[in-house]
Amino acid sequence: METYQSEYWEQRYQEGTTRWDLGQAAPAFVSFLQLHSLQPGKAAVLGSGRGYDAIAFAKSGFDVIGFDFAPAAIHEATAIAQASGSSAKFLQRDIFDLPIEFSQYFHYVIEHTCFCAINPQQRQDYIKVVREILQPRGELIAIFFTHSRPGGPPFGVSPEEIEQYFETDFEILKLQPITNSVPARQGEEHFGHFRLM
16 A cells, blocks of 8 residues: 655645645534633644644634645645644654654644544554653544545545554544534544543
């Protein structure tokens, strides 16, 4: 199975074929931030794209760094953040290298369209990254793409598989279907809130 490198995603940005980009923060994150009084802290957004989710968390008082390895994504996210007066920062990185630089650094990891974009054979490595960059008792706040279509990216995953992947290292506080997805993703997303054990 192919591993999708920086050049693949960079080309998608250059061509404008970024169908995963909602042009706004995910509605499920917006409602979560409105309804839950999380203690703001340092948050990493993995595969942050144009940065809308990162900017939403920064607006709620989080100290946010978005990571993407497509240079165009970082450039555009930085421009959007600056234009909106956001404190969110963006760094070009391969997420699998983050533990070297950010070991136990973050209180939160934010996931949306990164887990579904990587080769499914890398999912255990992804979980290891999240575990290693979180502080003890840190939290993962995630939107998972739970479609069952063949192929990808985006590669689908079932709620049962998500539990199997994460339950060894994380307490699963919440994993439930999202009711306010954008129309194109209705019925194909689950919201996860996990705490590192």
